[in-house]
Amino acid sequence: YLYYSSNATLPSRGRGKDPNIWRVKPTAIAWEAPEPLDxxxxxxxxxxxxxxxxxxRLYFTSNHSRGxxxxxxxxxxxxxxxxxxxxxxxPEGFNSSRADAQLAVTPDGNRLFFYTYRQPKLGFVDIxxxxxxxxxxxxxxxxxxxxxxxxxxxxxPGVSLDGETFYFSRDGQL
Numbered sequence: 454y455l456y457y458s459s460n461a462t463l464p465s466r467g468r469g470k471d472p473n474i475w476r477v478k479p480t481a482i483a484w485e486a487p488e489p490l491d492x493x494x495x496x497x498x499x500x501x502x503x504x505x506x507x508x509x510r511l512y513f514t515s516n517h518s519r520g521x522x523x524x525x526x527x528x529x530x531x532x533x534x535x536x537x538x539x540x541x542x543x544p545e546g547f548n549s550s551r552a553d554a555q556l557a558v559t560p561d562g563n564r565l566f567f568y569t570y571r572q573p574k575l576g577f578v579d580i581x582x583x584x585x586x587x588x589x590x591x592x593x594x595x596x597x598x599x600x601x602x603x604x605x606x607x608x609x610p611g612v613s614l615d616g617e618t619f620y621f622s623r624d625g626q627l
Contacts, residue, residue, distance in 0.1 A: 506562030523552035
C-alpha cells in the first residue's frame with residue numbers, strides 16, 4: 454500500500470476539509486480505489502505525514518485535542534487477523550506543545566526523525582530524533598545539533614531504504 458494524506462471527502466463523514474490518512478493498493482498495471490483509514494486514526498482533526506516501517510507500524514501526526522500540542526506524533530499498528538488499527542500516543546515528554554511534524558522512520562522502525570519548533574533549537578525549526586530501545590520504548594527526542602541544524606529552517610527529514618543515508622532540507626535546499 455501507499456499511505457498518504459488528503460482532504461478528499463471521507464465517505465463516513467460526507468465532508469473533506471481536514472486532511473486524513475488514506476491508502477491505495479497497487480496492482481500490476483494501475484492502482485485500486487483509495488480508501489481512508491478508520492476513525493481511530495482519522496479523528497476529524499488534521500492527520501498528516503504518514504510513514505511506515507518494515508514491521509507495518511504507521512507513524513503520523515495529528516492536531517487532535519487528545520494530544521499535548523500543535524501536531525503530535527502517534528504510532529499505530531494493525532491487527533494481522535482482524536485488520537483493526539490500534540493507535541498509541543508517544544510516551545510522556547515525547548511530543549511538545551509546539552508542532553512536531555514531517556516524519557521519517559528507519560526501515561527497522563527503531564529511529565524516528567521529525568522537525569519541531571521546540572527548545573532547544575538552533576534555528577527557526579530544527580530536526581530532532583528519537584531511538585526505540587530494546588524493550589520497544591521511545592527515548593526522549595534530541596536535537597541533531599549543528600551538523601544538521603542551522604539558524605535557518607531545517608526540515609523534511611528522510612531515510613534511505615537501507616537506513617544508511619539521511620536526507621533533509623536546509624533553507625530550502627536538499
